[in-house]
Amino acid sequence: METRSFKVSYSPHVHNGASVHKIMWNVFLALVPATAVSVYAFGINAVRVLFVSTFFAIFFEALALLMRKRDWKQCFDGSAALSGLLLGLTLPPGISTPIIMIGSFVAIIVAKQVFGGIGSNPFNPALTGRVFLLIAFTEPMTTWPLPRGIEQAKNYLGLATTKTADAITAATPLAAIKEHASKAMPNVSLNDLFFGLHTPGSIGEISVLALLIGAAWLLYKKIITWHIPVSTILTVFVIATITHFLSPAKYPHPFFHMFAGGLIIGAFFMATDYVTAPIWPMGKLIFGIGVGLLTIVIRLWGGYPEGISFAILIMNATTPLIDKWTVPGPFGSKTLRRQS
Amino acid sequence: MRAVKEFTKGFWRENASLVLLLGMCPTLAVTTSAFNGLGMGLATTAVLLGSNVIISLIAGIIPKKVRIPSYIVVIATLVTLVDMFMAAYAPDLHSALGLFIPLIVVNCIILGRAEAFASRNSVFYSFLDALGIGLGFAITLFVVGAIREILGNGTLTVFQYKETLINFVIYHKETIKPITVFILAPGAFLTLGFLLALKNYIDNLIKN
Numbered sequence: 001m002e003t004r005s006f007k008v009s010y011s012p013h014v015h016n017g018a019s020v021h022k023i024m025w026n027v028f029l030a031l032v033p034a035t036a037v038s039v040y041a042f043g044i045n046a047v048r049v050l051f052v053s054t055f056f057a058i059f060f061e062a063l064a065l066l067m068r069k070r071d072w073k074q075c076f077d078g079s080a081a082l083s084g085l086l087l088g089l090t091l092p093p094g095i096s097t098p099i100i101m102i103g104s105f106v107a108i109i110v111a112k113q114v115f116g117g118i119g120s121n122p123f124n125p126a127l128t129g130r131v132f133l134l135i136a137f138t139e140p141m142t143t144w145p146l147p148r149g150i151e152q153a154k155n156y157l158g159l160a161t162t163k164t165a166d167a168i169t170a171a172t173p174l175a176a177i178k179e180h181a182s183k184a185m186p187n188v189s190l191n192d193l194f195f196g197l198h199t200p201g202s203i204g205e206i207s208v209l210a211l212l213i214g215a216a217w218l219l220y221k222k223i224i225t226w227h228i229p230v231s232t233i234l235t236v237f238v239i240a241t242i243t244h245f246l247s248p249a250k251y252p253h254p255f256f257h258m259f260a261g262g263l264i265i266g267a268f269f270m271a272t273d274y275v276t277a278p279i280w281p282m283g284k285l286i287f288g289i290g291v292g293l294l295t296i297v298i299r300l301w302g303g304y305p306e307g308i309s310f311a312i313l314i315m316n317a318t319t320p321l322i323d324k325w326t327v328p329g330p331f332g333s334k335t336l337r338r339q340s
Numbered sequence: 341m342r343a344v345k346e347f348t349k350g351f352w353r354e355n356a357s358l359v360l361l362l363g364m365c366p367t368l369a370v371t372t373s374a375f376n377g378l379g380m381g382l383a384t385t386a387v388l389l390g391s392n393v394i395i396s397l398i399a400g401i402i403p404k405k406v407r408i409p410s411y412i413v414v415i416a417t418l419v420t421l422v423d424m425f426m427a428a429y430a431p432d433l434h435s436a437l438g439l440f441i442p443l444i445v446v447n448c449i450i451l452g453r454a455e456a457f458a459s460r461n462s463v464f465y466s467f468l469d470a471l472g473i474g475l476g477f478a479i480t481l482f483v484v485g486a487i488r489e490i491l492g493n494g495t496l497t498v499f500q501y502k503e504t505l506i507n508f509v510i511y512h513k514e515t516i517k518p519i520t521v522f523i524l525a526p527g528a529f530l531t532l533g534f535l536l537a538l539k540n541y542i543d544n545l546i547k548n
Binding site: 114 | 517519520521522524526530533
């Protein structure tokens with residue numbers, strides 16, 4: 001008898017051609033609109049921040065890879081550059097260069113390479129860098145220059161002075177709300193928040209429209225699924241609606257919460273990070289609801305005006321647990337259980 | 341020379357914080373300044389010296405089953421003494437260290453040395469062991485405190501007693517922004533983590 005053996009490799013057998021490179025480049029492409037808007041709004045300063053954060057992210061990645069005796073050319077796989085770019089997008093535009101370098105160091109060395117490099121980090125590197133900077137350099141991290149020059153800034157603040165200044169800073173909409181309750185921000189229209197050319201904020205978070213264009217590209221390319229962003233934003237929206245209708249004077253409009261701050265960039269670009277988010281759809285929904293819940297709780301009742309970065313990091317810590325809990329049964333296992 | 345070996349092992353080869361990873365609570369909590377770290381380390385050394393000597397003396401008469409409670413009684417007595425001495429003669433340091441002085445009672449270094457070394461070695465070696473481990477611990481705490489203070493506050497406090505204050509200003513807070521997170525809890529973990537990595541790195545260098 002002749003025995004025939006077939007060599008079968010491990011699954012997955014069908015590969016769609018995705019690679020770290022390809023995915024990272026698609027995310028870069030998706031971030032182009034937001035980056036363009038921020039460069040238009042904040043000028044050369046935004047270019048500086050984004051360049052420094054990205055450059056030093058790659059630099060520290062190469063350094064760490066050399067120290068770990070790995071192939072240092074891995075630093076060009078796009079993941080470090082993306083972490084750096086995302087870190088830059090979460091920083092205020094006026095921040096000084098050494099602080100950005102420290103942020104890149106924390107993001108790449110402390111949050112990523114110490115845990116074993118790409119694919120092994122439990123927390124989102126970019127957000128770890130941002131939160132470190134926020135706690136370490138609270139004052140420069142909460143000084144927000146206004147976009148689009150001095151004239152628009154005066155209009156935004158309702159200033160009639162003719163004094164010259166290099167830049168005018170103001171509180172972000174969320175910080176203003178935190179300080180004076182919602183009545184104090186009559187000048188912020190939802191339009192401003194949506195197009196993002198007149199409100200201060202982190203480099204990448206100002207324009208909701210640009211971010212949504214990028215997010216649509218990611219969804220179209222199937223880089224991300226809808227579960228995390230939708231559940232996050234919906235949770236924020238629902239709780240904001242409830243609180244707004246219970247006490248309209250105290251809590252701002254739900255659409256304000258949706259468009260202000262980093263909710264959109266966080267929900268679409270940071271919470272969906274492959275490494276630090278759950279794998280299964282059910283887990284993704286739980287993860288998203290958790291992020292949304294923590295975000296709105298910190299925003300409404302916490303000490304910081306914006307909570308999305310803390311929320312995502314806290315939920316990152318729960319990811320292994322969620323993954324363990326939501327493993328789907330093998331095909332057909334449910335019907336079997338019902339029959340028996 | 342066994343005596344030399346028992347004395348020097350605490351500084352590097354069996355360093356309490358960096359190798360045995362004992363006494364993490366004071367290592368992380370009180371090292372907000374270099375002098376606080378040093379004070380905590382020396383207080384621990386004092387207790388450790390007393391407890392190691394006494395326990396190695398009475399180890400023969402302690403019944404095996406109640407040895408841990410017996411050690412605790414000895415250690416607690418010594419800690420109370422140190423606590424009161426500090427309150428009387430170094431009140432500033434006492435208030436800075438606060439709760440962590442009474443907590444020396446449950447410091448794993450002291451109980452660990454009592455159980456692992458003093459109860460089965462002679463008084464002389466137990467004394468040297470306590471001195472080495474204690475001073476090694478104090479130096480580590482001083483280094484952790486110095487790094488955290490320099491990065492987080494821009495100063496280095498070497499000595500502080502009543503009006504005498506030896507305090508170096510490394511850089512001015514107005515010109516260079518200190519990384520304030522380093523005098524908060526996360527900074528302690530980061531500093532300790534990087535020190536551990538550095539120690540292992542040097543060990544590897546020596547080995548090769």
